[in-house]
Amino acid sequence: MDIRAIESRHTSGVYPKRDLVLVRGEGVYVWDEAGRRYLDATGGQGVALLGHNPLAVQAALREQMGRLMICPEIFYNDRRAQLLEALQDILPGSQSWRIFLCNSGAEAVEAAIKFARWRTGRAEIIAARRAFHGRTMGALSATWNPAYRQPFEPLVPGFRHIPFNDIGALEAAIGPQTAAVILEPVQGEGGVWPADPTFLQAARELCDRYGAALIFDEVQTGFGRTGRWFAAEHYGVLPDLIAMGKGMAGGFPIGAVAFLAEWGPLPAGAHGSTFGGNPMACAAALAVIETLRRERLIEGAAQRGAWFQERLRQIRSPMVREIRGIGLMIGVALRGRATPILRRMMEDGVLALPAGPDVVRFLPPLIIEPEHLEQIAAALERALIEAPLPVSRMTEGGEG
Numbered sequence: 001m002d003i004r005a006i007e008s009r010h011t012s013g014v015y016p017k018r019d020l021v022l023v024r025g026e027g028v029y030v031w032d033e034a035g036r037r038y039l040d041a042t043g044g045q046g047v048a049l050l051g052h053n054p055l056a057v058q059a060a061l062r063e064q065m066g067r068l069m070i071c072p073e074i075f076y077n078d079r080r081a082q083l084l085e086a087l088q089d090i091l092p093g094s095q096s097w098r099i100f101l102c103n104s105g106a107e108a109v110e111a112a113i114k115f116a117r118w119r120t121g122r123a124e125i126i127a128a129r130r131a132f133h134g135r136t137m138g139a140l141s142a143t144w145n146p147a148y149r150q151p152f153e154p155l156v157p158g159f160r161h162i163p164f165n166d167i168g169a170l171e172a173a174i175g176p177q178t179a180a181v182i183l184e185p186v187q188g189e190g191g192v193w194p195a196d197p198t199f200l201q202a203a204r205e206l207c208d209r210y211g212a213a214l215i216f217d218e219v220q221t222g223f224g225r226t227g228r229w230f231a232a233e234h235y236g237v238l239p240d241l242i243a244m245g246k247g248m249a250g251g252f253p254i255g256a257v258a259f260l261a262e263w264g265p266l267p268a269g270a271h272g273s274t275f276g277g278n279p280m281a282c283a284a285a286l287a288v289i290e291t292l293r294r295e296r297l298i299e300g301a302a303q304r305g306a307w308f309q310e311r312l313r314q315i316r317s318p319m320v321r322e323i324r325g326i327g328l329m330i331g332v333a334l335r336g337r338a339t340p341i342l343r344r345m346m347e348d349g350v351l352a353l354p355a356g357p358d359v360v361r362f363l364p365p366l367i368i369e370p371e372h373l374e375q376i377a378a379a380l381e382r383a384l385i386e387a388p389l390p391v392s393r394m395t396e397g398g399e400g
Contacts, residue, residue: 020032057284193324244258
């Protein structure tokens with residue numbers, strides 16, 4: 001069977017394809033159709049927190065499949081109740097939260113935007129340049145990249161973008177007309193840019209001053225990726241809403257948005273999702289939370305991420321402009337394009353991601369060991385040694 005030809009003939013075409021057919025995964029590794037093994041530092045685009053095919057998630061899904069697969073939220077459900085309690089326990093701060101369950105990070109962002117507009121009775125949403133919040137129409141309106149936006153304009157009205165980490169621009173933008181400010185504590189696809197603590201603190205103060213809601217998009221940063229349950233904990237800033245997704249269920253589709261319980265319940269029928277909060281997804285998410293706790297993987301992400309960043313800084317190449325990140329969410333900013341480096345690393349048996357045109361991004365599973373991180377660093381080092389340095393980019397700096 002020619003897998004490449006079949007997919008190419010029938011698929012939508014919206015995904016740029018790498019010339020690689022993956023057929024199996026286990027732990028930090030995936031295998032192609034020829035049986036070659038690759039170390040996966042993409043983590044399924046940040047999803048595989050426990051690695052590929054984690055036994056705890058498999059067992060939870062099998063057990064739940066034998067009991068009840070579908071239960072919409074018009075009925076109560078035991079697994080859903082257990083997950084809601086578990087989320088309450090790990091969400092930042094000491095206050096109570098209410099939680100809407102859905103199927104993806106983009107859906108969580110859409111819900112957060114709607115809930116903020118409902119709460120404030122206003123329409124304006126302030127987002128950041130370089131931000132990526134998803135590709136559905138509301139989330140896309142908050143996303144910055146013109147290449148994603150322009151083919152689908154006009155988008156949802158009422159969205160404005162300001163420079164990330166620019167407090168002056170934030171002060172000028174927020175006012176009595178603002179419904180919400182939506183920010184990634186660490187910008188992911190935009191290039192792995194951690195927020196300045198003072199920027200997030202200013203966002204909290206300004207939202208309080210004007211009665212606007214503060215939304216943190218933790219779809220990529222949540223559930224231990226940065227060395228804390230949520231990246232907000234690094235900053236000591238509590239948002240009003242938190243969007244979640246990606247690794248929340250270890251590879252099973254799920255998303256959620258938490259909002260402060262003091263808001264009270266939303267009106268019945270204000271939002272909904274056919275599959276949101278289904279027992280299968282809830283069982284998988286519970287298994288992830290329990291495993292992260294039992295195996296202390298979040299503490300490990302902090303320690304191994306710090307070690308990995310230090311190892312990457314030892315790479316002596318004029319191609320490397322900057323190392324950025326928190327925990328196991330790390331970007332290597334280059335003087336040149338990332339794609340040739342990613343291709344060379346793939347040939348060397350290591351898979352990584354881009355984050356914009358000139359950043360190599362690593363989102364490995366939290367189960368990764370130091371020897372795996374050394375293998376990743378060595379593959380990057382070899383790729384950089386072989387890459388010619390574009391003269392035109394020798395003096396380029398990063399956007400702050």
